[in-house]
Amino acid sequence: MxxxxxxxxxxxxxxxxxxxxxxxxxxxxxxxxxxxxxxxxxxxxxxxxxxxxxxxxxxxxxxxxxxEGVVETxxxxxxxxxxxxxxxxxxxxxxxxxxxxxxxxxxxxxxxxxxxxxxxxxxxxxxxxxxxxxxxxxxxxxxxxxxxxxxxxxxxxxxxxxxxxxxxxxxxxxxxxxxxxxxxxxxxxxxxxxxxxxxxxxxxxxxxxxxxxxxxxxxxxxxxxxxxxxxxxxxxxxxxxxxxxxxxxxxxxxxxxxxxxxxxxxxxxxxxxxxxxxxxxxxxxxDRDLDGVVDDLDACVRKAEVKNGYNDADGCPDALAELDLTVLNDQGEPVVGASLSVDGVTLTTDAQGRLRVPPRAPDAALTTSLTAEGYSPLPIDRATLSEGPQAETLTLPWLPGTVRLIVKDAAGQPVPAVVTLTGPTPQTRQLGAEGREQLVLGAGDWQLLVSAPGKGAEVRQIKLDGVSTALTVVELTLTPPVVELQAKEVVITQAILFDLDAATLRPDAEPILRQVAGLLIQHPELTRVEIQGHTDDQGDAEYNLKLSQARVETVRAWLIASGVDPERLVAQGYGESKPIQPNTTEAGQAANRRVQFVILAQQPPEKKR
Structure with missing residues (x-):
């Protein structure tokens, strides 16, 4: 050994x-x-x-x-x-x-x-x-x-x-x-x-x-x-x-x-x-899936249980609910900074209007409220959620009476216009360089008069019920003025056209009439304005007289609908009786087919204090 x-x-x-x-x-x-x-x-x-x-x-x-010597043991x-x-x-x-x-x-x-x-x-x-x-x-x-x-x-x-x-x-x-x-x-x-x-x-x-x-x-x-x-x-x-x-x-x-x-x-x-x-x-x-749940009790014998605190005893790979919310307004725009509270934690939407709710058991009720400045609260009440990732888009309602005003020029560029609001609480707003303003107005009828230097004035009428949470969008395009106030007449530089042999306004007449309405509202001292209708001498004179009267009645109704006081407007058709050029040429006939706004009475304008 x-x-x-x-x-x-x-x-x-x-x-x-x-x-x-x-x-x-x-x-x-x-x-x-x-x-x-x-x-x-x-x-x-x-x-x-x-x-x-x-x-x-x-x-x-x-x-x-x-x-004793050498010992081995x-x-x-x-x-x-x-x-x-x-x-x-x-x-x-x-x-x-x-x-x-x-x-x-x-x-x-x-x-x-x-x-x-x-x-x-x-x-x-x-x-x-x-x-x-x-x-x-x-x-x-x-x-x-x-x-x-x-x-x-x-x-x-x-x-x-x-x-x-x-x-x-x-x-x-x-x-x-x-x-x-x-x-x-x-x-x-x-x-x-x-x-x-x-x-x-x-x-x-x-x-x-x-x-x-x-x-x-x-x-x-x-x-x-x-x-x-x-x-x-x-x-x-x-x-x-x-x-x-x-x-x-x-x-x-x-x-x-x-x-x-x-x-x-x-x-x-x-x-x-x-x-x-x-x-x-x-x-x-x-326990074929080795998840710790015997096959006799395992609802998914070949899929391992995921231990996450949710149904851990059933033996199935149950997933927690992962809810991604996208919050938009009714214009499809992301609502930035909207917040909700979940289990004591406040979550806030990002620049895309998105937020992620922390993973939670699908059977855990989610009851909270989504809020944001300028919007009405949106209750969220989910008794259950689906398992795994899921996405949902929510539309956050506006505060009742929210109005968005957008003013541009003919080229689509923003106009820093002045807005005069006439209604339950009259007010005037100066728009910024972006040419837009978001207002929260009370219930009632509102008139918005929008004007800017070098542009024709525009007017809009809106009615708010104080209940609806939909956004009211008023978008106007201010164009170079085609209306001019002179001593005895509101002169228009473009003709107001009607359909042939009819009292129906053509679409291209409305921008002119909007400027006329805007000027009349800007100048309340014009207390009496006659809307005159004239025709050429083609056809029967009595027919032309009736046609001219019908046409100016249409113009008067349009201006009244745009917010002009009906007491200030008189409609009078003159037919072919007052030509301004000979009817011997087509150009003369076109000039004689016209609408005029003649000032019958006015008061001195109020002095600004």
Whole structure:
């Protein structure tokens, strides 16, 4: 036998864990290996406890010289230990494990020993890739060794130990192959004279294969090796053959044997082991989507539950409601700065009129109110929402009586006009350079007189009921003036045209009449204006007289509808009796077909104070 450790002058190598056998919890899986982690999935609530008796003969000798001469003795020999282990699944991918030996008897450099606890190991296997039936498996296993054993008796390390493993495997129908690669770190035992330090960092390698003899029995072969990093000694290795099985009552059994690989502390000449345990197992096949909800209770057996606090017990990937709101007014314009309060949080629309309600359970009622300056509040009351992303467009109502005034010129450019409002609360507004104003007016009839330097005045009539929340849009186009106030007449520079042989105004007559109405409203001192109608001499004179009268009556009605006081207007048709040019030419006839606005009475204009 090769001597492993040489210490001189009675030097002792205290601080060595010379046992190195840690059966892992099975969680009821017959294909589990003894000391090689196997990536599996178990439902929460699955657990196992077991006790495995272990008998081994040591392979490492302590060699030293005392007054009697050279002495050779095993560090730890004739071990009889009860290896306890327990494991529990917290989630389908995460479990916890605790393992540790209870030494019943052993012999070694310190003589025969009685019962004592060895180092306890804690681990938390995490499954990263778990095949449903066959395929590759991958996980990680962090571990922590607690120095609960007696290091002076070679039954434990002198301090905390850390380890980390990557566990990989392949699952076939009845065969499982697994490999662990990682590292561990234990405190190094103090070197004495020519002895090297024991402990420190080491690479770990373990692997094996298991075969299902039946649904409840599996056999396995595995080996594990260690290689020291930096200062240290040869680390132990061991090969194991084992069998494991399940009984119908939930009891489990394990039996096997092992031999050391090489001559190192913890590598036995031989080892025999066997044990029993109990496992409460929920078969992974009964939770095929690995979401923690058994298939009997899972409404979606192949779609995993999404844990989000909403219907987490039904086993379906229920999604929270994600509501995106777009807030517009009745003109299709985004309402910027509209706000609503949801669960105590105030949300505000952005430049596109959008806001997102934080994800919430679809069955959580959404009761709030959307508000914005210049708008009426819009109640929102949704008893439920749909699952997942959803978009909704809301139209925010205006305050009752909201009027938008837009003034442009013929080229479409804004005009900073003056607006005189006559109605329940008369007022005058000067528009800005953008040529628009938004007003909130009371209920009633309103007259809007719009004028600007170098432009003809325009007038509009609106009626507001004080209830409607729709926007009233008044859009005017101010053009160069075609109406001029002279001493005895309101002169128009363009003809007011009618349909042939009819008293119906042509569309191009209305812009002229709007300017006439605007001028008359601007000048209330014109108390009496005669609207004169004239024709050429074509046709019967009596017919022409009646036609001219009908036409000026149409003009008078149009002006009254535009806000001119009817008491100020007189309509008089003269037919062909007052030509201003000879009717001998077409040009003369066209000039004689005319409408005139003759001032019959006026008062001095009021002086501005």
């Amino acid at each position: 090769t001597l492993f450790l040489l210490l001189l002058a009675q030097a002792q190598a205290e601080g060595v864990d010379a046992h190195h056998f840690t059966p892992l919890p099975t969680l009821g899986a017959p294909l589990s290996l003894v000391e090689t982690w196997r990536v599996t999935s178990q439902l929460p609530g699955s657990f196992s406890v077991s006790g495995t008796m272990d008998m081994s003969r040591g392979n490492a000798l302590l060699v030293y010289e005392d007054w 095993p560090l730890l020999d004739d071990v009889l230990a009860l290896n306890l282990s327990a494991g529990a699944a917290l989630t389908p991918r995460l479990s916890v494990a605790v393992m540790g030996p209870l030494f019943l008897r052993s012999e070694g450099a310190s003589g025969q020993q009685g019962a004592g606890l060895g180092d306890v190991r804690l681990a938390a296997p995490i499954g990263l890739v778990i095949p449903e039936t066959t395929g590759l498996a991958l996980g990680v296993v962090p571990g922590l060794d607690l120095p609960t054993g007696d290091s002076t008796q070679y039954a434990g390390a002198p301090g905390l130990g850390l380890s980390a493993l990557v566990a990989a495997g392949y699952r076939a129908e009845r065969l499982s192959v697994d490999l662990n690669v990682g590292a561990q770190r234990h405190p190094a035992a103090e070197a004495t004279q020519s002895a090297e330090a024991i402990g420190g960092a080491a690479l770990l390698l373990a692997g094996g294969a298991s075969f299902a003899v039946s649904q409840s029995v599996g056999v396995a072969a595995e080996a594990n090796l260690q290689r020291a990093l930096g200062e240290g000694v040869v680390r132990p290795g061991e090969a194991l053959l084992s069998a494991r099985g399940l009984l119908g009552t939930g009891l489990t059994w394990t039996a096997g044997a092992g031999v050391g690989l090489g001559e190192a502390v913890g590598a036995p000449q031989w080892r025999l082991f066997g044990g029993v345990g109990y496992a409460r197992v929920v078969d992974p096949a009964s």
